[in-house]
Amino acid sequence: MSGENILSLIDLHVSADSTPILKGVSINFEKNKVHAIVGPNGSGKSTIAKAIMGFPDYKVTRGDILYKGESILDKTITERARMGIALAFQNPPVIKGVKLDKFICKICRDCQRASDNRSGRHLGEADKCTPDLTDGFRKLLIENLKDRDINDGFSGGEIRRSELFQVISLKPEVMILDEPDSGLDYDSLKLVGRTLKEIRDAGKTTMIIITHSRYILEYLEADKVFIIDKGRKVFDGDKSILPQLEEFGYKEFLNRNKLR
Amino acid sequence: MADKKELAFKAKDKKSPIGADIDLNVFKSEIRETSSESDIKQIAVEERRIMENVGVNPEEKKTAGIYVQIDQNRVFYNSLTQKAEILPIKEAIEKYEWLKDYYWNAVNVDADKYTSAVELELHNGYFIRARRGQRIREPVQACLMLKTGNIKQNIHNIIIVEENAELHLVTGCVSPNILEPALHLGITEFYVKKNAKLTFTMIHRWGKRTLVRPRSAAIVEEGGVFINNYIILSDVGDLQTYPTVYLKGENSKAELYSVIYGTGKSIYDVGGRIILEAEGAKGKIVSRTIGADESIIYARGHLIGKRSGCRAHLECNGLLLSDKSRLTAIPELEAETTGVELSHEATIGKIEQEQLTYLMSRGLSEEEANSLIVRGFMTINVPDLPPTLQKTVDDAIRLTKLSGF
Numbered sequence: 292m293s294g295e296n297i298l299s300l301i302d303l304h305v306s307a308d309s310t311p312i313l314k315g316v317s318i319n320f321e322k323n324k325v326h327a328i329v330g331p332n333g334s335g336k337s338t339i340a341k342a343i344m345g346f347p348d349y350k351v352t353r354g355d356i357l358y359k360g361e362s363i364l365d366k367t368i369t370e371r372a373r374m375g376i377a378l379a380f381q382n383p384p385v386i387k388g389v390k391l392d393k394f395i396c397k398i399c400r401d402c403q404r405a406s407d408n409r410s411g412r413h414l415g416e417a418d419k420c421t422p423d424l425t426d427g428f429r430k431l432l433i434e435n436l437k438d439r440d441i442n443d444g445f446s447g448g449e450i451r452r453s454e455l456f457q458v459i460s461l462k463p464e465v466m467i468l469d470e471p472d473s474g475l476d477y478d479s480l481k482l483v484g485r486t487l488k489e490i491r492d493a494g495k496t497t498m499i500i501i502t503h504s505r506y507i508l509e510y511l512e513a514d515k516v517f518i519i520d521k522g523r524k525v526f527d528g529d530k531s532i533l534p535q536l537e538e539f540g541y542k543e544f545l546n547r548n549k550l551r
Numbered sequence: 552m553a554d555k556k557e558l559a560f561k562a563k564d565k566k567s568p569i570g571a572d573i574d575l576n577v578f579k580s581e582i583r584e585t586s587s588e589s590d591i592k593q594i595a596v597e598e599r600r601i602m603e604n605v606g607v608n609p610e611e612k613k614t615a616g617i618y619v620q621i622d623q624n625r626v627f628y629n630s631l632t633q634k635a636e637i638l639p640i641k642e643a644i645e646k647y648e649w650l651k652d653y654y655w656n657a658v659n660v661d662a663d664k665y666t667s668a669v670e671l672e673l674h675n676g677y678f679i680r681a682r683r684g685q686r687i688r689e690p691v692q693a694c695l696m697l698k699t700g701n702i703k704q705n706i707h708n709i710i711i712v713e714e715n716a717e718l719h720l721v722t723g724c725v726s727p728n729i730l731e732p733a734l735h736l737g738i739t740e741f742y743v744k745k746n747a748k749l750t751f752t753m754i755h756r757w758g759k760r761t762l763v764r765p766r767s768a769a770i771v772e773e774g775g776v777f778i779n780n781y782i783i784l785s786d787v788g789d790l791q792t793y794p795t796v797y798l799k800g801e802n803s804k805a806e807l808y809s810v811i812y813g814t815g816k817s818i819y820d821v822g823g824r825i826i827l828e829a830e831g832a833k834g835k836i837v838s839r840t841i842g843a844d845e846s847i848i849y850a851r852g853h854l855i856g857k858r859s860g861c862r863a864h865l866e867c868n869g870l871l872l873s874d875k876s877r878l879t880a881i882p883e884l885e886a887e888t889t890g891v892e893l894s895h896e897a898t899i900g901k902i903e904q905e906q907l908t909y910l911m912s913r914g915l916s917e918e919e920a921n922s923l924i925v926r927g928f929m930t931i932n933v934p935d936l937p938p939t940l941q942k943t944v945d946d947a948i949r950l951t952k953l954s955g956f
């Protein structure tokens with residue numbers, strides 16, 4: 292059953308502000324599979340995502356992160372992004388004066404290919420975007436955000452969709468989505484679910500989804516489910532545990548199922 | 552005008568309350584006959600290139616007229632429409648007796664030694680008038696170029712937008728990177744008549760040792776709109792300016808925007824003052840200052856509400872890029888009666904690591920991320936600016952070589 296591992300966390304220890312947050316997490320992410328990371332609030336899920344992406348404030352104090360078999364600990368965020376790792380942020384910062392559509396155009400893989408000289412392009416120029424991109428705004432029902440400063444006054448649901456759209460535009464090999472479904476209304480949830488499902492079905496992207504809800508994981512038919520608690524991986528299973536997890540909650544569930 | 556000369560003479564040593572005192576005597580006068588011609592083609596190629604740096608392009612098809620002054624006495628001007636009149640101020644004074652009512656009316660001749668110096672030794676300047684009822688959408692362009700080292704350039708401009716007229720004026724003040732010091736003194740008086748509208752965009756690009764002391768003021772009548780957009784993205788020796796707008800007419804409006812990108816060891820002291828004297832007057836001052844290298848920037852703003860039922864807002868945002876740079880925001884609000892609504896917001900910050908992380912995670916290098924944040928911070932959308940002018944402003948910002956990372 293085990294396929295090729297594209298990304299592996301090996302005994303990962305991470306501290307922020309000299310506070311240990313992750314205390315030895317080992318997880319293998321298989322190529323083009325859907326992985327879920329779940330666990331109580333404050334257990335360290337977002338920290339895993341940030342450590343993989345290489346946030347400077349999150350120091351790896353022990354262990355390793357392997358991407359395609361090689362350690363990426365000495366790679367910058369930029370390098371990791373360009374190697375094909377992308378993260379949809381849970382709480383992205385506002386970037387004043389930078390319009391979302393221009394920005395997506397700048398970062399989008401297809402647009403970059405379309406323009407021969409990337410460094411010669413500046414933001415603010417009438418960048419030519421692929422029709423796909425324009426289409427994306429429409430599909431995700433965020434056309435109203437096109438002309439707005441990035442994340443400035445975006446509603447929670449708008450942030451989710453804008454983040455998803457950006458990550459999709461990057462065409463990453465590993466897509467980490469930090470709560471892509473939180474705060475979405477029913478319609479938006481369906482929309483995001485369908486979009487993610489399309490990516491899954493295309494079978495060319497490894498997905499790591501951090502979430503608190505059962506719905507999206509079942510809909511996407513998550514291949515693997517990992518439970519994080521207090522900075523450790525405490526359970527390793529598949530989507531069949533989700534109904535139980537929802538019924539009992541983490542504490543009770545973990546009491547009944549000792550870590551395998 | 553004899554009494555003006557007298558007043559000027561009395562003020563010739565009067566220091567300005569703000570800004571370092573400049574010894575005017577070290578700057579020479581040019582010995583060259585005044586020349587003025589309308590054939591813009593006579594401007595040298597090299598000079599045109601310098602002009603383009605500040606958004607002035609005489610070949611631009613969509614322009615309503617142009618005034619170019621190089622150093623003290625070389626002037627080119629050309630009005631391409633009957634709707635506006637453009638003249639060198641020296642000729643305008645000769646031509647129109649009534650102009651004396653406007654000359655030193657908004658700005659006091661004895662305000663300080665700089666206003667005095669311009670009255671005592673006038674080199675030239677422009678007179679631009681949009682005729683009554685004419686709405687001129689194409690911008691009028693002006694360029695004041697200071698090319699020669701060690702000289703002074705004393706300028707007096709008057710802009711009149713007559714009743715129901717509309718004018719968009721862009722003025723580029725530029726000095727190619729001469730190493731010697733030079734002095735630019737510029738008086739500008741704006742008159743926006745009843746229901747008229749003026750947008751004034753000024754782009755400065757000076758030499759490292761240019762000293763600059765503009766003195767300007769605007770008088771806005773009933774229903775008039777004055778929008779001032781000031782951009783300096785280059786080194787300068789020492790610049791100090793504090794334009795004042797008098798909103799004299801009911802429901803008149805003024806908005807002052809400025810973007811200052813401080814580099815080198817330059818000193819920028821840029822203010823904006825709006826005096827709301829009539830009911831329904833509305834004012835807004837927005838400034839964005841970016842401190843790189845060892846630059847020192849003061850962003851001043853002053854709102855004075857004199858009549859109830861007037862409203863104004865002041866917004867100063869600073870972004871510090873270097874530990875050696877210094878930003879100071881000095882907002883002042885003054886209400887002289889009840890029923891005045893004044894507010895302000897001032898912030899000074901730096902680029903947040905969180906923002907860099909975010910942009911880098913999208914594949915931008917740290918440098919690209921920094922410059923995107925800075926360019927974004929500098930972006931101000933000025934209302935009512937014709938698209939060609941907005942593009943001029945955007946281009947100026949885009950083409951700025953950002954330093955400080």
Ligand SMILES: Nc1ncnc2c1ncn2[C@@H]1O[C@H](COP(=O)(O)OP(=O)(O)OP(=O)(O)O)[C@@H](O)[C@H]1O
Pocket residue numbers: 307308310312330331332333334335336337338339348
């Ligand atoms: N920069 C930091 N400095 C100190 N503590 C931090 C820092 N970042 C995160 N933490 C702490 O680390 C713990 C794990 O945080 P993390 O954001 O990874 O949790 P999470 O599992 O994503 O939670 P949630 O479900 O609420 O999103 C929390 O207790 C949090 O307060």
Ligand SMILES: [Mg+2]
Pocket residue numbers: 336337338381469
């Ligand atoms: Mg989280």
